Amino acid sequence: MNSDFTLAVHSLTLLSLLPDRMSTSDAIAESACVHPVRIRKVLGLLKKQGFIQSREGTGGGFVFTKEPSEVSLWDLYQLTANGTIQPKCPKSNHECIVGSNMKHVLTSIFEDGEEYLGSFLNQYTIQDIVKQVKQES
C-alpha cells in the first residue's frame, strides 16, 4: 500500500489535536516528514468527502469538520487505498484454461476480501488513533 493512507490518518490525527485553528500543509508535512504538496493532494481527497475544510490565503489551512469518532480507518482506506490488496495479475496466456481465467477468479475473491477487511478497519476511528498515540508517549 502506498503511504497516502498513512498521511490521511496522520493529518486527521494532528488536526484532531488542534481543533480550534487552521493548520497549514507545511506544518502537517513537517510532522509527517513529507513534501507539503503531497499533504495538499491527500487532504484534497478528504475535503471532497467533507471530512475537513480548507481556507486559502493568509491564516488559511485545514480544519477537521467532523468528530474524530465519526471517521473510521475504513473510510480513509476506501478514499486513499481502495483496491491495494488486489494481487497483481500479469496478463496471462489466453490459450491456457488457467491463464485465461486466473485474473477474474482472484480479483473477485479479493474484492470480497477487501470488504471483509473493511469490517475490521471500521472498528477503528481517528478518536482511537488519537488515544493510542497519546498513550504511547
Place this chain on the structure above:
Amino acid sequence: MNSDFTLAVHSLTLLSLLPDRMSTSDAIAESACVHPVRIRKVLGLLKKQGFIQSREGTGGGFVFTKEPSEVSLWDLYQLTANGTIQPKCPKSNHECIVGSNMKHVLTSIFEDGEEYLGSFLNQYTIQDIVKQVKQES
C-alpha cells in the same frame, strides 16, 4: 501486492490439472506470461514449505505433492505476500507526538488486520480455484 502470490496460485492450479507428470518452469511461465526464473523462485518457496517437489535434469520439473484441498490461499499469502497490506509509514518527526507514534500504532492495527483477512482467505483452497477456473471456461 506484487505478483508472487498470483504466480503461486497460478502454478499450483496448473500442477493440479497435471498431477501425473512433471511440469517445467518454462511451461508454467508460458501459461503465466512471465519469465521462467520467476517461476523457479516462487516455486522454490513452495518447495521449502513442502507443497511441491522438484526434480532437476532431463524429464525434471515440478509436481504438486499435497491435495489441492489442503492448500489455502492464506497459506500462499503468508508465503509470498506477508505484510503487504501494511500501509507505508514514511519515517516521521520524533519531535512531534503524532509523528513519533503513528508508525507503531498503524503497524499494530494492520498486523491484526492481516490475521483477520487470513481467516477469510483460509476459506479458499486450490481446489476451489481449480473448480472456478473450470467453471468459467
Place this chain on the structure above:
DNA sequence: TTTCACTGTAACATTTATGATTACAGTACC
C-alpha cells in the same frame, strides 16, 4: 490596492520497487 501567506494543481525529476534477462553451477537421464 498591493503585498504576503496560504491552497490547488500540473509538470517534471528522482528514487525505489518490481520484474526481465543473462549467466552459470549443479543434477539427472540418456
Place this chain on the structure above:
DNA sequence: GGTACTGTAATCATAAATGTTACAGTGAAA
C-alpha cells in the same frame, strides 16, 4: 559426454511512488 532440467546470483529495464518546482487563484491585512 551431451542434453534438459533446477537453483541462484548478478545485472539491467521498466514501472510506481514520491519529491520538487512552478505558478495561478484566494483572502487577509497593511
